[in-house]
Amino acid sequence: MTGPPAPAPPPWRAPGGGRAEPAVDLATPPDYDRAPMPSADDRQRVLIVEDEPNIASFARMYLEAAGFEVLVAARGDDGLRMAEAEAPHLVILDLMLPGMDGYEVTKRLRHTGQTPIIMLTARDDAVDKVVGLELGADDYLTKPFNPRELVARVRAVLRRADARAVAAGQPQPTTIEADGLRIEVGGREVFAHGEGVALTPKEFDLLVTLIENRGLVLTREQLLERVWGFTFLGDSRTIDVHVRQLRRKLGDACPIQTVWGTGYKVPAKR
Numbered sequence: 001m002t003g004p005p006a007p008a009p010p011p012w013r014a015p016g017g018g019r020a021e022p023a024v025d026l027a028t029p030p031d032y033d034r035a036p037m038p039s040a041d042d043r044q045r046v047l048i049v050e051d052e053p054n055i056a057s058f059a060r061m062y063l064e065a066a067g068f069e070v071l072v073a074a075r076g077d078d079g080l081r082m083a084e085a086e087a088p089h090l091v092i093l094d095l096m097l098p099g100m101d102g103y104e105v106t107k108r109l110r111h112t113g114q115t116p117i118i119m120l121t122a123r124d125d126a127v128d129k130v131v132g133l134e135l136g137a138d139d140y141l142t143k144p145f146n147p148r149e150l151v152a153r154v155r156a157v158l159r160r161a162d163a164r165a166v167a168a169g170q171p172q173p174t175t176i177e178a179d180g181l182r183i184e185v186g187g188r189e190v191f192a193h194g195e196g197v198a199l200t201p202k203e204f205d206l207l208v209t210l211i212e213n214r215g216l217v218l219t220r221e222q223l224l225e226r227v228w229g230f231t232f233l234g235d236s237r238t239i240d241v242h243v244r245q246l247r248r249k250l251g252d253a254c255p256i257q258t259v260w261g262t263g264y265k266v267p268a269k270r
């Protein structure tokens with residue numbers, strides 16, 4: 001006896017974009033990485049905002065197998081509301097979403113806090129990644145992705161966020177002063193010739209990383225690794241965009257020099 005025919009699978013079509021959004025790798029069961037299950041109270045909470053039910057349910061399955069508590073929203077506006085109501089430790093955010101797109105959700109989340117965000121994008125387009133990172137996403141994955149990779153990225157981003165929180169709780173030394181530039185490192189404030197300058201978190205981290213390594217040339221890859229915490233092979237634009245913004249905002253107080261063909265540096269004190 002057979003039941004009614006199975007419903008047709010949903011077409012892999014990005015709403016509006018027309019480009020395919022392929023599913024995750026369905027072949028591998030999520031049993032690779034069974035951490036001992038922590039009690040419900042100390043599990044970290046991850047919110048997945050994704051309108052493709054297959055992708056959302058596989059991401060959920062792998063993250064739950066890895067010991068996370070998982071919430072899912074299928075629309076951008078619902079995801080934003082859940083992020084505000086449930087205060088997840090991390091948000092996995094699709095870019096193309098009904099209700100509100102991932103860029104807008106990121107912008108609004110960054111307006112109110114620093115919840116780490118991993119963006120999912122169907123587009124293998126550097127511009128989307130740069131825009132996402134500019135808005136304050138912590139990392140991104142291009143579909144189709146391996147769910148193990150997703151779990152690894154979630155853990156890495158959470159580790160970095162923990163390290164930041166620990167650092168934020170400690171007394172921060174220091175004022176950095178040089179040639180018209182003053183940085184209150186603990187308060188994350190920057191002044192150019194005495195005027196306060198608003199930097200994004202990544203612009204601030206990039207500037208401080210270069211200053212802390214003054215005299216050394218850092219390659220774009222090293223800067224991506226240190227500031228974003230991952231290697232973004234084959235695309236140096238993220239760093240270039242941020243350096244350009246720093247130069248625009250700080251004017252002649254910007255100490256960053258381009259080292260042609262290599263990377264950037266802040267020259268050693270004379």
Ligand code: CA
Binds near residue numbers: 051052096
């Ligand atoms: Ca989508």
